[in-house]
Amino acid sequence: MKTDARVVVIGGGVVGCSVLFHLARAGWKDVMLIERSELTSGSSWHAAGGFHTLNGDPNIAKLQAYTVSLYDELEEISGQSCSLHLTGGVMMADSPERMDFLRMTHARGRCLGMQTELITPSEAKAMFPLIDVSHFVGALWDPVEGHLDPSGTTHAYAKAAKALGATIELRNPVEEITQDSDGTWNVVTANGTVRCEHVVNAGGLWAREVGRMVGLELPLLAMEHMYLLTEEMPEVMEFNQETGRELVGVIDFKGEIYARQERNGILLGTYEKDARPWSPVNTPWDFGHELLEPDLDRIAPSLEVGFRHFPALENAGIKQVINGPFTFAPDGNPLVGPVQGLTNYWSACAVMAGFSQGGGVGLALSNWMVHGDPGFDVFAMDVARFGDWATLRYTNAKVRENYSRRFSISYPNEELPAGRPQQTTPLYDIMVRDNNAVMGDSWGLEAPLWFAPEGSEARDIHSFHRSNDFEPVGNEVRGVRNSLGVTEIANFAKYRITGEGAESWLSTLMTNTMPTIGRIVLTPMLNENGKLIGDFTIAKAGENRFQVWGSSVAQVYHMRWFEQHLPDDESVQIHLYGQTLVGLSIAGPNARNLLEKLCDAEVSNAALRFMDYREMVVAGAPCKVNRLTYSGDLGYEIWMEPTYQRKVYEAIKAVGAQYDIVDFGLRALLSMRLEKNFPTWFAELRPVYGAFEADMDRFIKLSKNDFIGREAAAKEHADGPKLSRVMFVVDTDSADVIADEPRGKRTCRRPETFTRDVCCRYRQRRCDCR
Ligand SMILES: Cc1cc2nc3c(=O)[nH]c(=O)nc-3n(C[C@H](O)[C@H](O)[C@H](O)COP(=O)(O)OP(=O)(O)OC[C@H]3O[C@@H](n4cnc5c(N)ncnc54)[C@H](O)[C@@H]3O)c2cc1C
Numbered sequence: 001m002k003t004d005a006r007v008v009v010i011g012g013g014v015v016g017c018s019v020l021f022h023l024a025r026a027g028w029k030d031v032m033l034i035e036r037s038e039l040t041s042g043s044s045w046h047a048a049g050g051f052h053t054l055n056g057d058p059n060i061a062k063l064q065a066y067t068v069s070l071y072d073e074l075e076e077i078s079g080q081s082c083s084l085h086l087t088g089g090v091m092m093a094d095s096p097e098r099m100d101f102l103r104m105t106h107a108r109g110r111c112l113g114m115q116t117e118l119i120t121p122s123e124a125k126a127m128f129p130l131i132d133v134s135h136f137v138g139a140l141w142d143p144v145e146g147h148l149d150p151s152g153t154t155h156a157y158a159k160a161a162k163a164l165g166a167t168i169e170l171r172n173p174v175e176e177i178t179q180d181s182d183g184t185w186n187v188v189t190a191n192g193t194v195r196c197e198h199v200v201n202a203g204g205l206w207a208r209e210v211g212r213m214v215g216l217e218l219p220l221l222a223m224e225h226m227y228l229l230t231e232e233m234p235e236v237m238e239f240n241q242e243t244g245r246e247l248v249g250v251i252d253f254k255g256e257i258y259a260r261q262e263r264n265g266i267l268l269g270t271y272e273k274d275a276r277p278w279s280p281v282n283t284p285w286d287f288g289h290e291l292l293e294p295d296l297d298r299i300a301p302s303l304e305v306g307f308r309h310f311p312a313l314e315n316a317g318i319k320q321v322i323n324g325p326f327t328f329a330p331d332g333n334p335l336v337g338p339v340q341g342l343t344n345y346w347s348a349c350a351v352m353a354g355f356s357q358g359g360g361v362g363l364a365l366s367n368w369m370v371h372g373d374p375g376f377d378v379f380a381m382d383v384a385r386f387g388d389w390a391t392l393r394y395t396n397a398k399v400r401e402n403y404s405r406r407f408s409i410s411y412p413n414e415e416l417p418a419g420r421p422q423q424t425t426p427l428y429d430i431m432v433r434d435n436n437a438v439m440g441d442s443w444g445l446e447a448p449l450w451f452a453p454e455g456s457e458a459r460d461i462h463s464f465h466r467s468n469d470f471e472p473v474g475n476e477v478r479g480v481r482n483s484l485g486v487t488e489i490a491n492f493a494k495y496r497i498t499g500e501g502a503e504s505w506l507s508t509l510m511t512n513t514m515p516t517i518g519r520i521v522l523t524p525m526l527n528e529n530g531k532l533i534g535d536f537t538i539a540k541a542g543e544n545r546f547q548v549w550g551s552s553v554a555q556v557y558h559m560r561w562f563e564q565h566l567p568d569d570e571s572v573q574i575h576l577y578g579q580t581l582v583g584l585s586i587a588g589p590n591a592r593n594l595l596e597k598l599c600d601a602e603v604s605n606a607a608l609r610f611m612d613y614r615e616m617v618v619a620g621a622p623c624k625v626n627r628l629t630y631s632g633d634l635g636y637e638i639w640m641e642p643t644y645q646r647k648v649y650e651a652i653k654a655v656g657a658q659y660d661i662v663d664f665g666l667r668a669l670l671s672m673r674l675e676k677n678f679p680t681w682f683a684e685l686r687p688v689y690g691a692f693e694a695d696m697d698r699f700i701k702l703s704k705n706d707f708i709g710r711e712a713a714a715k716e717h718a719d720g721p722k723l724s725r726v727m728f729v730v731d732t733d734s735a736d737v738i739a740d741e742p743r744g745k746r747t748c749r750r751p752e753t754f755t756r757d758v759c760c761r762y763r764q765r766r767c768d769c770r
Pocket residue numbers: 010011012013014015016034035036037038039040041042043044045046047048049050051172173174175202203204205206207210225226227322323324325326348349350351352353354355356357
């Protein structure tokens with residue numbers, strides 16, 4: 001066995017083999033895969049082999065489309081067949097709500113260039129003859145779906161990787177991983193130690209154990225999953241003979257069933273409500289090519305629906321039931337990328353659909369390792385999207401919820417209950433008990449979304465159209481805009497940057513010039529390619545001391561970037577506050593009148609100007625105050641230690657009563673920021689857009705000192721951006737924009753007056769309104 005390699009990939013399932021292939025194809029030849037047993041010794045060998053392109057997240061859908069498009073090339077390089085059956089598939093809607101969901105999926109798919117079609121139940125039956133059309137109202141046809149041979153495909157990746165120079169070591173478990181002070185990893189295996197620059201954890205069912213070798217607890221869990229194979233079915237064979245075609249794949253959301261043709265029968269799998277985790281804490285090392293005990297009782301409710309919807313199945317004999325485990329992250333998306341706090345330790349785990357996503361994961365990770373950037377917007381599967389609040393037990397609750405809802409309708413603005421509340425601020429009880437707040441999960445923290453009217457139940461009634469939050473959120477907005485409102489803002493990322501090198505370091509990372517003491521700036525952050533990777537509010541609190549606010553969901557993502565770019569001389573220190581600093585925002589024309597009554601310090605417009613920062617006492621509590629609001633109104637962000645939050649909140653409410661103060665939630669805040677055309681990280685500001693495309697011109701100071709991404713930004717500026725973020729009003733009275741809506745034939749115009757249906761979106765430069 002080789003004792004040195006540039007990269008060691010741990011795990012020879014479909015994901016590890018794909019990573020190996022993509023690294024070798026990108027030109028890194030000195031790459032090695034170590035597998036404890038034979039290839040496909042985890043979940044890969046017993047997969048049902050289905051693949052599809054559609055995904056709730058458009059960026060993941062793109063990577064799935066790439067995976068599917070790769071198989072021909074893979075067969076060519078490796079000479080190994082993947083047994084590809086590109087049959088296409090139908091998704092069946094049993095209700096108008098499900099049809100709305102399919103319409104949305106279709107519209108988004110079209111936006112991505114997918115050739116999906118909305119069809120009738122009879123048209124679906126013409127492709128999958130077992131359907132009883134009386135149970136359905138419509139369907140979505142996707143031509144890019146099918147199935148393949150999981151083992152053949154994994155071997156095709158492996159053979160192609162070897163053909164490009166990679167090496168594979170079988171029957172050799174990795175037992176320990178250590179790192180030298182110069183960053184070199186020692187991968188200790190049963191057959192000796194390999195020294196390498198990079199380690200990739202593609203341990204699949206054992207990814208948690210491989211993570212623990214470096215002190216990492218990855219948020220993933222294996223679930224049992226069952227599918228069954230029927231005996232030969234005459235209905236299937238007749239269809240094949242008559243049409244000369246294979247049956248297409250089918251998803252029956254109501255039954256939580258997927259089905260397709262397998263030989264002359266049907267393969268039918270379920271995502272049952274009674275979902276079962278497998279090995280919740282430790283995966284046994286002696287588990288291998290065996291299956292779990294089937295439990296047909298557990299999937300009986302789904303089968304009963306299936307027999308009604310596909311009556312011929314009831315008479316088909318069951319040939320075999322497969323029950324095997326595979327892994328999920330709390331939101332069902334993979335965990336990919338460099339792990340914060342470790343150098344050159346990469347995650348390629350929790351890939352729940354290895355044959356739809358494995359290629360995309362391999363491509364993104366290899367791009368990241370070789371070029372320093374995944375090359376796509378991969379935040380939805382970035383390992384950095386979870387914090388340490390995503391513990392094993394939280395993950396367990398969320399994964400069970402996610403599995404059991406795999407074929408449930410996901411509504412806009414839907415908040416899911418499992419594992420919550422995980423983190424709360426001191427105001428939680430007041431919000432829920434006294435204020436009738438509907439709470440949401442904001443990166444593991446409970447945050448008020450909106451306030452239900454007194455006497456009504458505080459819960460969302462979900463819909464693809466306007467839901468029950470519309471009027472109350474409108475009242476909150478009017479309350480703020482006309483007088484005064486208060487909202488919790490604990491759900492921001494908060495950092496303190498100190499040290500002699502703090503200012504010059506921040507200035508090298510950020511596009512804007514740094515503020516003087518007591519002042520605030522807004523600034524994007526770019527990567528080397530000039531793409532947006534962050535958007536921050538920065539206050540200079542004192543000599544060599546800065547307070548920084550950013551997106552909550554991106555705090556591990558940003559900490560990873562910050563740490564990668566820290567100088568070696570310890571001249572800069574970063575402190576991430578987490579929930580040790582919480583906040584309240586007061587906004588509206590009466591905000592200053594209120595603050596005056598809560599403070600002894602002067603807060604006139606001259607003393608506390610727009611974009612000023614002060615450390616001052618508010619309502620008797622030591623606070624940090626920013627004179628700005630995200631709603632765009634006159635107002636203040638007031639930050640304090642959690643121990644003071646109740647006191648400050650109660651004083652605000654008591655004194656604010658004379659101004660008819662309203663509590664407002666996150667939905668009102670986001671609505672108001674949209675009206676003011678303030679973009680937000682990860683809605684309009686994403687790592688695929690340039691700073692000028694995003695209309696951030698006034699925050700990009702090309703003439704200041706050099707900063708990361710400056711050259712690319714200067715080029716974008718000189719060439720003219722290819723896209724532009726514009727704001728327009730969508731005329732609607734029943735359904736509001738969410739995100740990723742397709743571009744229709746609507747007229748695009750700058751609004752004279754702002755309404756709630758304002759939408760900031762990127763459009764090709766030559767859009768209708770120009
Ligand atoms: C019943 C069932 C049906 C499925 N159907 C589909 C489907 O239709 N379509 C689809 O896309 N997906 C399907 N899946 C999911 C699919 O199987 C997984 O997405 C995929 O297998 C994940 O691959 P992986 O490489 O991440 O993990 P694994 O296949 O688990 O591979 C991990 C590998 O790492 C090795 N390893 C672990 N630790 C070490 C160590 N310390 N040293 C050396 N080697 C180590 C293991 O031996 C193993 O070979 C199904 C899964 C199941 C269980």
